[in-house]
Amino acid sequence: MSEQRVKISGVGGYLPARRVSNDELAQTLDTSDEWIVSHTGIRARHIMAADESGTDMAEQAARAALARAGVSPADLGLIVVATTTADYGGFPSNACLLQARLGAPAAAAFDLGAACTGFVYALEVARGLMLCGSGRPALVVGAEAMSRLVDWTDRNTCVLFGDGAGAAVLEVTTEPDRGILGSYLRADGTGSGFLWAGGGLRVPPPNPEPRQAHMQGRPVFNFAVKAMAEVVLHFLETLQIAPEEVRYVVPHQANIRILQAAQKRLPIAPDRFVVTIDEVANTSAASIPLALAELDRQGRLAPGDVVLTTGFGAGLTYGGNAIRW
Numbered sequence: 001m002s003e004q005r006v007k008i009s010g011v012g013g014y015l016p017a018r019r020v021s022n023d024e025l026a027q028t029l030d031t032s033d034e035w036i037v038s039h040t041g042i043r044a045r046h047i048m049a050a051d052e053s054g055t056d057m058a059e060q061a062a063r064a065a066l067a068r069a070g071v072s073p074a075d076l077g078l079i080v081v082a083t084t085t086a087d088y089g090g091f092p093s094n095a096c097l098l099q100a101r102l103g104a105p106a107a108a109a110f111d112l113g114a115a116c117t118g119f120v121y122a123l124e125v126a127r128g129l130m131l132c133g134s135g136r137p138a139l140v141v142g143a144e145a146m147s148r149l150v151d152w153t154d155r156n157t158c159v160l161f162g163d164g165a166g167a168a169v170l171e172v173t174t175e176p177d178r179g180i181l182g183s184y185l186r187a188d189g190t191g192s193g194f195l196w197a198g199g200g201l202r203v204p205p206p207n208p209e210p211r212q213a214h215m216q217g218r219p220v221f222n223f224a225v226k227a228m229a230e231v232v233l234h235f236l237e238t239l240q241i242a243p244e245e246v247r248y249v250v251p252h253q254a255n256i257r258i259l260q261a262a263q264k265r266l267p268i269a270p271d272r273f274v275v276t277i278d279e280v281a282n283t284s285a286a287s288i289p290l291a292l293a294e295l296d297r298q299g300r301l302a303p304g305d306v307v308l309t310t311g312f313g314a315g316l317t318y319g320g321n322a323i324r325w
Ligand code: ACO
Pocket: 030, 031, 032, 035, 036, 039, 040, 115, 116, 117, 155, 156, 157, 159, 195, 215, 216, 217, 218, 220, 221, 224, 254, 255, 282, 284, 312, 313, 314
C-alpha cells in the first residue's frame, strides 16, 4: 500500500485594502522612508479597517484557499488558526468563529499560538491529526491583526508590522512524492523576554499591562539569522535534499537583512528565497502562507517543487516545513 502523506491542495491570501507607505508613517512619527527601507526592506504595510477583525481576514483567505483546492467547507474535519491577535482576549477562538462563518460543522476548531512561527507549527499539528484521524481535509490559517497590538507612537516597533491572513487546505494523499515531507519545530523559552506583548492575566488588576508589543531588536535579529539557517540545514541533511533541488525557501518576512544574513549561511542561491516584505511588512503568523499564496497567484508553484518554509517568532519559537508541492 502507498504511503499516506498530507499535501497542500490550495492556498489563499488576504490583505486589507488600506496600504500605508513609510512616508505616510513619517507624517506622524520621527522616522523616514530611507531609514525603514535601509534597515528592514519594508516600503509599505496593509492596515485593517476600523470595523475589520482577524476573523474577517481569516475568512477571506480561507474562502480563497478552499476555492483553489475545490474543497467544500462541509467536508473539513479540522480548522486550525495560528494567531496571537485573536478577536477575543480569552475565548472563543478565532477558529470557532471561522468554523461558524464557513459552515463547517464536522470540523474541530482551535487556535494555536506560536507567534510568527504559528503557521509552521499549525501545519505540522494538522498533518499529525489528519494522519491519525478521520482523513478529512483540514484548513490551516495564519491571521494577524498586528496593527491592533503595536504602540503607534513607538517607532522601534510599529513600522515593522502589517495585517493580513493566509490559508492552506490540506488533504491526505497517496500520490508518490507529494506532500509534507517533514517538519522541524523548536523553541528557546530562555529568550521569552526579548519579544512579548502584555495584556494577559500574569499581573492582576489594578495594574494590568497594556496589550502592546515590546521588542529588543538586536538579540531577536541575531537569534533569527541562526534559527532560520538551522531549519533549512536540518532539512537538507535529514531529508537528503540537494541545495539545487530546493525550488523555494519561504522564510518568515521580518526583515530583509535577516533573510540576507540567513541566506549567506546556506548553500542555496539567493534567487530561491521568496521576498514579500517590501509590500506587506511583518504579518507574523500570516507571513509564510501569504507568501505561498502570492507564489501561487503568480503561477510560480508547480507540482513536485521542493518548498522549504522557515520561521521564527516570540517565545522564542522557530521551525519549518519541507514540502513537495
Ligand atoms: N526610524 C528611525 N530611527 C529608528 C527607527 C525608525 N523607525 N527605529 C529605531 N530607530 C533608531 C533607534 O532609536 C536607534 O537610535 P539610537 O542609536 O539613537 O538609539 C537607531 O535607529 C539604531 O537602532 P538599532 O537597534 O541599532 O537598529 P538595527 O539596525 O538593529 O535595526 C531593527 C532595528 C530593524 C528592529 C532590527 O534590529 C531588527 O529587525 N530586529 C529584529 C526584529 C524582528 O524581526 N522582530 C521580530 C518581530 S515579531 C516576530 O516576528 C515574532
